[in-house]
Amino acid sequence: MCWWMMGLFLATVLYGRYFYSRHVIHRYLEHAMSNEMGDIEGFYMKSPDSCLWVAVLEDKVVGIVAAVVQQKPGGVVELQRMSVGRSWQRRGVGMVLGRKVVEFAVTHRYSSVVLGTTAYKPAAHLLYQRLGFPV
Numbered sequence: 001m002c003w004w005m006m007g008l009f010l011a012t013v014l015y016g017r018y019f020y021s022r023h024v025i026h027r028y029l030e031h032a033m034s035n036e037m038g039d040i041e042g043f044y045m046k047s048p049d050s051c052l053w054v055a056v057l058e059d060k061v062v063g064i065v066a067a068v069v070q071q072k073p074g075g076v077v078e079l080q081r082m083s084v085g086r087s088w089q090r091r092g093v094g095m096v097l098g099r100k101v102v103e104f105a106v107t108h109r110y111s112s113v114v115l116g117t118t119a120y121k122p123a124a125h126l127l128y129q130r131l132g133f134p135v
């Protein structure tokens, strides 16, 4: 009886977590699509202060990254939207995309590149470390 109840409790917690995560991801996607990701051309490509690149392999878009200049003194570029399709990861695509943003900053003589990430993204942390960002 006790094991049965513990199993039920665990299953409820796992289902709850799953649906909560799904809800958070859907809200994030909805927000992104009703803003910049729904109008990539208008948001990233019209101004010289921003750009979005896609990585293409075997005629498929396998990764993206964007650069947006922040309205701060000195010209600070923010790296955004770094993402590589799951089945294309660990092939150097993230490095190429990250270098593209650094090149953009150097070409336009911006003083630095900044980015934000969360503690739950160890792969991203290692990638940014390899790109030369301090941890």
Ligand SMILES: CC(C)(COP(=O)(O)OP(=O)(O)OC[C@H]1O[C@@H](n2cnc3c(N)ncnc32)[C@H](O)[C@@H]1OP(=O)(O)O)[C@@H](O)C(=O)NCCC(=O)NCCS
Residues within 6 Å of the ligand: 081, 082, 083, 084, 085, 088, 089, 090, 091, 092, 093, 094, 095, 096, 116, 117, 118, 121, 122, 123, 124, 126, 127, 128, 130
């Ligand atoms: C983070 C991410 C962009 C990395 O892209 P990628 O194309 O796989 O990265 P690369 O192949 O260029 O890897 C470069 C280096 O980063 C590190 N790295 C990348 N993924 C790693 C992983 N899963 N585990 C350990 N190290 C990893 C390694 O040092 C790697 O060099 P190596 O392969 O020579 O060891 C990709 O995992 C991703 O899209 N994740 C989900 C979205 C995300 O977290 N975006 C970042 C938001 S801040």
